Amino acid sequence: MTKLLLKPDGAGDPIEVVLQRTDAKDRVTYQITTGDRVSSVEMESTGSGAGWLRVQGRVLPFRIMKKGDVLHVWLRGRIHKLEIMDRAARRSTGSTTAAKQSHLQAPMPGTVLKINATPGAVFEAHAPLVIMESMKMEMTLSAPHAGRVKEVRCKPGQLVEMGAVLVTFAEDGHVASA
Amino acid sequence: MRGESLFKKVLIANRGEIAVRIAQTLQQMGITSVAVYSDADRRALHVQVADEAYPLPGNTSAETYLRYDKIIALAEEHGVDAIHPGYGFLSENEDFAIACADARITFIGPSPDVIRDMGDKIIAKEKFIAAGVPVVPGWSGDATLGIDTIKQEAAKIGYPVLIKAAAGGGGKGMRVVHQERDLASSIEAAQREANAAFGDGRVFMEKYITRPRHVEFQIFGDSHGNVVHLFERECSIQRRHQKIIEESPSPALSPELRAKMGEAAVRAAKAIGYTNAGTVEFMVDAEGRFYFLEVNTRLQVEHPVTEMITHHDLVRAQVIVAAGGKLPFTQDELRQQGHALECRIYAEDASRGFLPSVGVLEHYAAPSGPNIRVDSGVAEGNEVSVYYDPMLSKLIVWGRTRDEAIARMDWALARYVVMGVTTNIEFLCEVLNHAEFRAGRLHTQFLDEHKIASAATIPDEALMAAALAGRNGSGASHAMTTEERRVPSPWQSAGGWRAF
Numbered sequence: 001m002t003k004l005l006l007k008p009d010g011a012g013d014p015i016e017v018v019l020q021r022t023d024a025k026d027r028v029t030y031q032i033t034t035g036d037r038v039s040s041v042e043m044e045s046t047g048s049g050a051g052w053l054r055v056q057g058r059v060l061p062f063r064i065m066k067k068g069d070v071l072h073v074w075l076r077g078r079i080h081k082l083e084i085m086d087r088a089a090r091r092s093t094g095s096t097t098a099a100k101q102s103h104l105q106a107p108m109p110g111t112v113l114k115i116n117a118t119p120g121a122v123f124e125a126h127a128p129l130v131i132m133e134s135m136k137m138e139m140t141l142s143a144p145h146a147g148r149v150k151e152v153r154c155k156p157g158q159l160v161e162m163g164a165v166l167v168t169f170a171e172d173g174h175v176a177s178a
Numbered sequence: 179m180r181g182e183s184l185f186k187k188v189l190i191a192n193r194g195e196i197a198v199r200i201a202q203t204l205q206q207m208g209i210t211s212v213a214v215y216s217d218a219d220r221r222a223l224h225v226q227v228a229d230e231a232y233p234l235p236g237n238t239s240a241e242t243y244l245r246y247d248k249i250i251a252l253a254e255e256h257g258v259d260a261i262h263p264g265y266g267f268l269s270e271n272e273d274f275a276i277a278c279a280d281a282r283i284t285f286i287g288p289s290p291d292v293i294r295d296m297g298d299k300i301i302a303k304e305k306f307i308a309a310g311v312p313v314v315p316g317w318s319g320d321a322t323l324g325i326d327t328i329k330q331e332a333a334k335i336g337y338p339v340l341i342k343a344a345a346g347g348g349g350k351g352m353r354v355v356h357q358e359r360d361l362a363s364s365i366e367a368a369q370r371e372a373n374a375a376f377g378d379g380r381v382f383m384e385k386y387i388t389r390p391r392h393v394e395f396q397i398f399g400d401s402h403g404n405v406v407h408l409f410e411r412e413c414s415i416q417r418r419h420q421k422i423i424e425e426s427p428s429p430a431l432s433p434e435l436r437a438k439m440g441e442a443a444v445r446a447a448k449a450i451g452y453t454n455a456g457t458v459e460f461m462v463d464a465e466g467r468f469y470f471l472e473v474n475t476r477l478q479v480e481h482p483v484t485e486m487i488t489h490h491d492l493v494r495a496q497v498i499v500a501a502g503g504k505l506p507f508t509q510d511e512l513r514q515q516g517h518a519l520e521c522r523i524y525a526e527d528a529s530r531g532f533l534p535s536v537g538v539l540e541h542y543a544a545p546s547g548p549n550i551r552v553d554s555g556v557a558e559g560n561e562v563s564v565y566y567d568p569m570l571s572k573l574i575v576w577g578r579t580r581d582e583a584i585a586r587m588d589w590a591l592a593r594y595v596v597m598g599v600t601t602n603i604e605f606l607c608e609v610l611n612h613a614e615f616r617a618g619r620l621h622t623q624f625l626d627e628h629k630i631a632s633a634a635t636i637p638d639e640a641l642m643a644a645a646l647a648g649r650n651g652s653g654a655s656h657a658m659t660t661e662e663r664r665v666p667s668p669w670q671s672a673g674g675w676r677a678f
Binding site for chain 1: 350367370371374529530531533534536540541543564565566567568591592593594595597598600603604607633634636637638639640641642643644645646647648649
């Protein structure tokens with residue numbers, strides 16, 4: 001028996017899935033318990049991330065890939081992202097999103113076009129701080145909340161990687177006048 | 179078409195799906211197709227399908243697909259008779275068309291004069307006014323006159339106004355301004371974007387028509403004085419002025435309106451001496467009034483829609499006309515049969531503000547079946563890079579009726595596998611199934627005004643597949659039994675995977 005904890009990407013609580021082998025004749029089948037629902041499933045796989053499930057006569061082709069700890073499952077035109085968690089990891093998630101951010105990151109690799117931030121400057125929530133261009137599209141990176149600029153770490157014309165810190169924010173209470 | 183007057187070798191100055199699509203027609207016509215490619219595109223599909231392929235060192239468009247000096251040098255070196263520019267890149271570049279002529283290489287498209295005049299949205303508008311085609315009220319004065327003058331002009335036109343790039347296209351350098359206090363910053367942003375995209379920061383202003391439909395007519399001319407239209411395409415489903423779903427016929431046109439608009443498009447095309455393929459774009463308001471928008475002097479991204487309803491290969495016709503031949507169809511021969519629908523598949527994340535998504539295509543499988551066409555520029559294992567447009571492919575379907583075409587598209591989208599980059603496939607499905615879309619009540623603000631909901635629930639089957647696949651690699655370690663090893667795990671022989 002195997003127990004897995006799968007957390008849907010974005011919102012949602014982790015879902016516990018219990019696998020139990022229940023082979024019949026020469027077929028490998030599983031009994032799968034999700035919440036209070038129990039299903040009998042047969043799986044065929046082509047061995048390269050593709051396969052199909054048979055659930056009560058219904059045939060469901062799927063594709064699957066893994067990025068880090070996240071499984072991406074393609075099923076009938078939709079891609080579902082499920083993070084494989086263990087119990088320890090479960091406790092530590094869920095409290096990071098509400099906190100104020102300490103910096104503005106490049107969401108994509110691209111070129112910095114314009115910077116509307118100078119060290120020490122105060123900004124409102126949603127203020128356009130940096131304008132970038134990526135894949136020929138201009139995009140505005142807005143302030144996630146009101147605050148004050150601590151440091152500007154990019155220049156117009158600069159090519160930046162995804163995740164690069166472009167602007168850092170001063171922490172609440174003690175604003176540096178650097 | 180008699181073989182002797184055609185080209186022997188044609189270079190495709192483009193990449194992605196359009197380069198693949200052009201190569202296919204060239205090969206079918208017995209013409210050798212030549213691809214060019216950047217470093218990043220070394221293993222791209224358009225390189226694999228061409229008969230010959232030559233490198234353009236570098237990665238950015240500016241150092242590769244826009245370097246027409248290098249492209250013409252390659253064409254001369256390899257005995258190329260003609261160059262097809264596709265869309266985007268050099269397709270509407272008058273200087274490139276002139277440079278081709280200077281090198282005695284045929285540019286497959288309209289004459290440099292027509293490209294220049296139509297590429298300048300201000301001149302194009304004047305020419306269409308002269309041909310008696312209705313246009314949107316606007317102002318195209320000198321933007322350097324200062325903001326006060328522009329403010330007066332905007333007030334005369336009446337808000338909201340639309341700022342557009344004179345050299346524009348594809349929504350770049352475009353801004354809607356609802357109130358005077360946003361005018362200066364919007365003009366600045368439009369100029370900056372226009373300068374970056376086209377190297378020409380001139381902008382103009384016109385009345386912003388609320389909830390218009392975007393209806394365009396495919397036109398085609400030859401060097402013997404023949405000009406025809408191949409009916410309309412409605413491209414009202416746009417996101418930030420970028421078309422994402424196109425169809426023909428337009429649900430909004432009566433036979434009378436269609437005839438009137440087609441006749442206006444042909445009349446204007448004749449007046450400017452139009453040759454080869456082009457598109458006359460119109461806005462149609464809620465009362466059925468139409469206004470000239472602009473002319474695209476190239477093959478359009480959405481041209482397969484027209485091919486599906488007319489059963490003519492537009493690239494083939496372009497080649498014939500460029501070689502001096504007569505149009506392979508007359509207006510009387512053309513019929514608009516059934517209904518065609520196209521969805522553009524973009525590598526972008528609808529849940530994160532449509533940010534472009536880059537990565538390796540770990541899984542890629544396009545749908546197939548009767549009356550389904552996929553023009554794809556990618557294959558499994560390809561990398562989608564930051565350097566170029568995020569459009570991966572186009573999915574085009576045909577049905578006897580609009581409902582049949584929508585049902586077929588819905589079926590095909592649900593069978594389109596793209597993993598490794600995030601795509602807009604699920605978003606397209608939601609739009610297609612929206613009641614207002616089904617009813618044909620389309621306009622260019624459709625996506626802003628209608629909430630496109632995505633189903634958040636995860637089906638049990640997805641959990642099952644994940645659990646079965648994840649059972650070996652999860653934190654909950656699980657030793658495989660001998661018997662279980664006989665069951666191939668999807669993780670085995672996982673070629674290019676980064677995981678595990």
